[in-house]
Amino acid sequence: MIEVNGITKKYGRKKVLDGVSFTAEKGEITCLIGINGAGKTTIMNAIMSMTPIKGGSILMDGDEIGKDSYEKITFIPDAITMLPQMSIADAMQFMKDFYKGWNEKRADELLSFFRLKQEDRISSLSKGNRAKANLLLGLALDVDYLLMDEPFSGIDLFSREQIAEVFASHLVEDRGVLITTHEINDIEHLIDKVVMLDDGKVLTEFRTEEMREEEGKSVVDVMREVYQ
């Protein structure tokens, strides 16, 4: 489990995270929802130790996050970080050379699942295929937790559906997924837990099934109540 306990972050005098706490369990998809500037990316960066936090703590499976955590977690940013002149095959080879946890079998499976061609250059890919290649590179790593920043951002309906399908498949298996998204409609049925943020604070945190069964509300219903 990833436990975020009361983290605080300031940029200059501006408090961008103000005592944020939530948990993300293994085997579940947890979704961070919030309007632009709510603090979603800053939380992801804090979990990956890419930005220092001022107060609070972040634990993974009971231990404070540190350099050993990188064996267990990966961050898939909203844009592919590979050089444009690389082919998908080059990018996969790069990952294989640099990451112990590269799972070649899963990478090949993802390649055919997304119908990507190894020989295609990153620069020649459509936005949707670039997002899929980006996901492939992260999902093929044998880690327990996957952090994904806006995997659906700016891509067409069919690509979004295909990406959503991967979340429901064995390719994610029993790993813990923490995702930020605005495109809640495509994955609402797949999400186990929602954390709604505004202005650096958690407004509400709930399990989607409980919300549906006990209050008869969808995630979008709760979003309307909370943000409007």
Ligand SMILES: Nc1ncnc2c1ncn2[C@@H]1O[C@H](COP(=O)(O)OP(=O)(O)OP(=O)(O)O)[C@@H](O)[C@H]1O
């Ligand atoms: N390097 C930085 N320097 C100063 N302020 C920053 C920096 N990075 C982020 N911020 C501010 O921190 C706040 C939270 O930003 P963050 O990117 O985490 O939000 P977000 O919820 O991910 O937004 P978006 O949906 O637009 O990606 C915003 O007000 C942003 O302007």
